[in-house]
Amino acid sequence: MEPRTATAPQVEGLVSRERALRDFFEAWEVPPHLKAAELVSLDDAAGRIAACDVFSSTTLPVVRASGFDGVGVRSSDFEAGSPDTAGWICGRDFVRADTGDDFPDEFDAVVRIESVVLSDEGAPSFPSDLRVKAGDGIRAAGSTMRPGIRLIAEGMPIRPTDLAALAMGGAGMVAVRRKPRVAFIPTGSELVPAGCSVKRGQTIDGNSPMVKHLLIEYGADPVMFPIVEDDPDKLREALDRALESCDAVVVNGGSAVGSEDFNVHIIEERGRVVHHDIAAVPGRPMLLGVIEGKPVIDLPGPAVAAFYGMQWCIQSVTARMLGTKTKTLPRVTARVEERRDNPPFMANLSRIELHRDGREFVARFLDPRKGSSLGAALASNAQRVSPLGEGALEAGSTIEVELLRGEEFIGES
Numbered sequence: 001m002e003p004r005t006a007t008a009p010q011v012e013g014l015v016s017r018e019r020a021l022r023d024f025f026e027a028w029e030v031p032p033h034l035k036a037a038e039l040v041s042l043d044d045a046a047g048r049i050a051a052c053d054v055f056s057s058t059t060l061p062v063v064r065a066s067g068f069d070g071v072g073v074r075s076s077d078f079e080a081g082s083p084d085t086a087g088w089i090c091g092r093d094f095v096r097a098d099t100g101d102d103f104p105d106e107f108d109a110v111v112r113i114e115s116v117v118l119s120d121e122g123a124p125s126f127p128s129d130l131r132v133k134a135g136d137g138i139r140a141a142g143s144t145m146r147p148g149i150r151l152i153a154e155g156m157p158i159r160p161t162d163l164a165a166l167a168m169g170g171a172g173m174v175a176v177r178r179k180p181r182v183a184f185i186p187t188g189s190e191l192v193p194a195g196c197s198v199k200r201g202q203t204i205d206g207n208s209p210m211v212k213h214l215l216i217e218y219g220a221d222p223v224m225f226p227i228v229e230d231d232p233d234k235l236r237e238a239l240d241r242a243l244e245s246c247d248a249v250v251v252n253g254g255s256a257v258g259s260e261d262f263n264v265h266i267i268e269e270r271g272r273v274v275h276h277d278i279a280a281v282p283g284r285p286m287l288l289g290v291i292e293g294k295p296v297i298d299l300p301g302p303a304v305a306a307f308y309g310m311q312w313c314i315q316s317v318t319a320r321m322l323g324t325k326t327k328t329l330p331r332v333t334a335r336v337e338e339r340r341d342n343p344p345f346m347a348n349l350s351r352i353e354l355h356r357d358g359r360e361f362v363a364r365f366l367d368p369r370k371g372s373s374l375g376a377a378l379a380s381n382a383q384r385v386s387p388l389g390e391g392a393l394e395a396g397s398t399i400e401v402e403l404l405r406g407e408e409f410i411g412e413s
Contacts, residue, residue, distance in 0.1 A: 014279035016388060017312050017347055024288045025320060027274045028295050034247060034321050037175035042163050048176035049219060049322045050152045056169030060145035065100050067139045071116050071124050072097035072107035078132035088123045100139075110137030145169055155324045157219075179221040180321040182314070183242035184211050187253040187263060188301065189229040207252050207306045211299075214310045218318040218327075230254070232262045239266060243292055248317060253301040263287075263298050271296065279388060280347045283309045304377055308349040312385075329402035334361035334382075340393040342386040350384050351377040352401055355413040362413065363401055381405040 015023075037051030066072065072095040077083045088094055097103040097110050109132050117125045151165045152158060158166075158174070166174055191205040198204060205227055215222040223246050228238045235254075242249045254263030264287055267273060271291030278286050283305030287298035295317055299309045319326045334354060342348050353364045353376070366372035366380055382401045393399060403410075 014277050014284070014345070015275055017278060017280050020275045020278050020288060021313065021316055024274050024295065024317075027272065027290045028293055030321050030323075031247060031293075034178050034180055035323070036178065038178050039173045040176055041173055042167055042171065045158045045166070045174045045176060046160060046163060047219070048158050048174075048179075049324045050154055050156050050158055051175040051177050051323075052154050053150055054152045054166060054169070054171060054174060055147075056145050056149040056151055057147055058145050058168065058170040059142045059147065060168055061100065061102070061139060061141055061143070063102055063141050065102055065139050065141075066097035066110045067099070067137050068110065069098045069113045070110040070137055071095070071113065072103045072110050073132060074107055075109045075132050075134040075136070078109075078130065082126045082128050082130050085123050085125055090122055094124055097137075108134045108138070112137065155322075157324065177219075177322045177324075179219060180247040180318060181223050181245065182215050182220040182318065183223045183225060183246040183249045184208065184215070185225040185228055185238050185242060185249065185251045187228045187230065187235060187238075187251060189231075191227045191253075193227065206303050207299075207301070210303065210307065211250065211252070211310060214307075215314070215318070218315050219322050219324070220318045230262060232266065235262055235266055236270075239270070239291075239296075243294060243296075246294075247321065248294060249291075249296045250314060251296065251298045252306060254298065267291065267296055267298060279345060280308065280312065280349070281305075281343065282349065284346070286313065288313070303374060304349070304351060307378075329383075329404070330406075331400045331402055332361050332382075332407065333398055334363040334401050336393050336395055336397045336399060337362050337364045339395050340365045340367075342390050342392065344389050344391050346386075347388055348386040350386070351380040352382040352384055353380050354382040354401060354403075354410050356410060357413065361401075361410070363399060381410055 040048065090096070095103050095107055111126060111130065111132060115127060115130060119125065145168050149169065151169045151171070152162050186205050186208050190201060190203050192198060192202050193205055194209060196204070208224060212222045212224055225238055225242065228234050239249065239251070251263050264276065267287060267289045271289055274288045274290060276287040277284055280286070282302060283300040285300055286309050289296045297313060299306050315326050340350070351366045353366055354361050355364070363382065366377045368374065381404050383404060384399060384401045
């Protein structure tokens with residue numbers, strides 16, 4: 001294969017992320033096996049996507065029950081006021097009825113235990129002004145759960161609280177979407193696995209652990225390939241194996257026009273390139289393609305660019321396969337610390353270190369051109385994507401930023 005000729009990148013007039021995804025989704029269909037549901041136990045359902053609406057089949061409580069810890073009584077004994085209870089016997093004149101307890105039907109009210117004084121013999125006494133009527137302190141049958149209540153909707157992620165509702169509603173198994181198998185192929189002769197010592201001309205593959213756990217977070221089943229060196233035959237072989245066993249393929253690296261950027265050419269020769277070069281930085285040379293009806297994405301190599309591509313593209317691909325929505329990050333308003341220039345023709349991801357100044361948040365943009373390290377960018381607690389058409393942000397202006405860590409972890413500068 002002849003090396004591809006490098007040309008000056010055309011950065012204006014590129015397709016937006018939104019348009020790229022629309023065109024990409026029109027180019028391939030979710031395979032039938034991913035639309036089919038699989039049954040899993042409640043213990044294995046947390047984090048999965050519900051494949052259909054699930055409705056309760058149970059009645060809880062089965063019969064009426066005590067609404068709190070107390071004493072079950074006959075309301076008729078209180079018609080003339082608080083009764084003389086000196087000779088009362090448990091089981092005949094009253095019963096203990098704690099929260100959720102079933103108790104004999106002849107007792108039609110519950111007096112809260114805080115209003116009861118029990119003698120040494122166990123007989124209760126009540127305040128003289130206590131009023132009791134039938135049904136007091138009693139939860140009706142079905143007040144906790146009744147047949148026909150929707151417990152989870154199709155396409156919703158299943159949370160731990162949903163598991164409680166499903167269990168109480170009578171579900172022992174739940175139908176969920178099948179996890180798409182997404183291959184990740186890191187490429188580059190310069191890469192070595194995490195934990196290896198680094199020699200001259202080498203760098204550590206930090207993207208594999210990041211991508212693996214992002215895929216898990218998105219609901220996919222990651223299939224991680226070992227590093228593939230910049231050899232066209234080995235790259236083709238890895239791509240073939242990934243296409244054979246997976247529903248989608250993410251290739252990492254080789255998406256630009258360098259002398260060893262073979263991946264773009266290999267995808268072109270094997271299938272259809274829907275878009276190459278997106279109006280999104282970092283990571284402009286991202287490629288969206290289809291081979292054998294399967295989505296194939298060539299993700300740029302730099303870590304922040306790879307993260308950005310995972311967030312806006314791979315997450316959307318995975319969500320489409322799962323029949324659900326992409327996750328949104330919580331946002332806060334912050335004051336810009338220093339002027340920030342943005343290319344108006346790009347959706348620019350900026351990593352931000354957020355700190356507090358009194359009662360407001362302050363956003364410090366981490367810019368490698370101004371000395372910020374990649375490590376600082378990856379460890380940052382917030383981010384922002386500039387909309388197309390936006391220019392400079394002046395110091396002191398107000399913006400919305402997305403949180404990458406909870407507010408509780410953001411301190412003073």
